[in-house]
Amino acid sequence: MISFFEASLAELSIHRIGNKAQDEFYVLSEHSIALKDNLLSNLLQQYFLSPFEKTNEIYHFFHPNTDLNLNEVYHFAAQIFENGDLFHENSKELAKYLYDVSGHPKIKAGELYVAFFENVQIEGQLFDAIGIFKSETKETYLKVYPENDGFGLSYEEGAININKLDKGCLIFNTDKEEGFRVAVIDQTNKSAEAVYWKDEFLKLKIRNDAFNQTNNVLGVYKNFVTEHLDQDFEISKADKIDLLN
Template identity: 65%
Template sequence: MFYHQDAELDGLIIHRVGNKSQDEFYSLSEKPIDISFDLILPDLLKQYFLSPFSKLNEVYRFFHPNEELNLNEVYHFTKQFFEEKIGFQDYSEQVVKHLYEASTHPKIKPGEVYVVNLKNVQQEGEELNAVGIFKSENKETYLKVYPQNGGFELDYEQDAINVNKLDKGVIIINTESEEGYKVLVIDQTNQSEAVYWKDEFLQIRPRNDAFQQTGNFLKVYKNFVNEKLEDAFEMDKADKIDLLNRSMNYFKTKETFDNEEFQEEVLSNPKAISLFNDYKQEAEEDFDIAFQSNFSIANQAVKKMESTYKSILKLDKNFSVYVHGKRELIEKGFDDEKGMNYYKLYYENEK
């Protein structure tokens, strides 16, 4: 999961790149933009550049078909920048020149390219530095209403950018450089020319390692239990907690995940299994991720997700009951005389 709330924009430069096949050229700025004096602009830019990445689950890595990472241009220049072998200005220019060379499809739109040096972004629980490369291709017209002479006047602004609609972007996080870095990518284009951003310019492929598989599965399963199951089954909070505890216990006691084994040991019910398989398939399509039937369980990912698996029954403002297992030792009922719900707990020893 990507968090940007504490991120800082430590450098920003804007270039423009055209379509090479249309004989459009690129235009390079001579220096970065100073936004330190502005109280509003940094937050707007963070919303524009970084907010779209907060919902991404898929993490990519750079690669090259020849298995030589340094032949990947963006990886090569990014590594030089992170290792302080080239400066921010030089890095941004090299990136834009490479993007121009990759912009050969006749339908690729020209646009501004923002190269941003980022501090204090968080990815998978680590606070790290990163660089971002963002491209704006689509402009909009905005109406502006303002008070004047006891009434209101109307104006407009053409070719403006909507800060809630990032066209293309990539964030390269300064970690695991020898494996191709952790790379997050956004591309809102759904046409044939869209492949150039990921395939031609960046040359990336999904990381899809044990950490990613473990974390993604536990997130999707938790959402399934909390959001979907009660629509099909009569369940109370204790039932949900039991299903979450059983899944967490599976991941804490196994070294390898097996999909059929998990379904039999944790879900058990054929209808619930079918619903979960449908829910997983929807998640794959919505978040562009792929679940494997078998994978090694990453303990670090399990520990990270364990804190989000709530096992507490909160009863009004009077009681909080921690449930660690054995659902059969908890009974729920309704007292007609008091007109209140109750839970009955069975135990052997009091500590």
């Protein structure tokens, strides 16, 4: 449903978000990142976009008062789509707003990435998209390198695994009046401190249209085939695979 084989990363800003409840602060960068290394750009696209290839549910922004402009993320995203020159300034506003809603003491500090992509495909159409991502989990990596007549060994702490995106969303520049199309990722657990990303920061509702309804029906169907069908009927593994495809 979402693919990025034609996508390109046009602009990227990075900020640091602390935990407000722990009296940590945020750090804002003064300018966006200069992306001159093609390999780095490709790695960033893999890190940011590949988790969304398996996303089925599409959301839209909302606000309890029905005025979409009162939804902060919607407001800042709309400004970026309307005027790309405001990208970095609005990325800083997004960072400050995320800090304001990071009030649970167990929310982890981390880097916030705000990215602008061109030509991201969703439901067979290409759109520009704004990506908002947060990395919270750091890992340690071993590094092996040639040295003299053999090899040397070192390590790097506080590194980011590009195959493990903690939190993210993609906001597609379409359906603005309905709150844009939004895909969301949250790999953290589902406890109370985790729901702030989708419910408090983004304020999203599932998009209730024919496409999502079809996906939901297919999800129920596939769950029945994989979990229950062979309990009630005699069916071969090959036939089961055919039903899933």
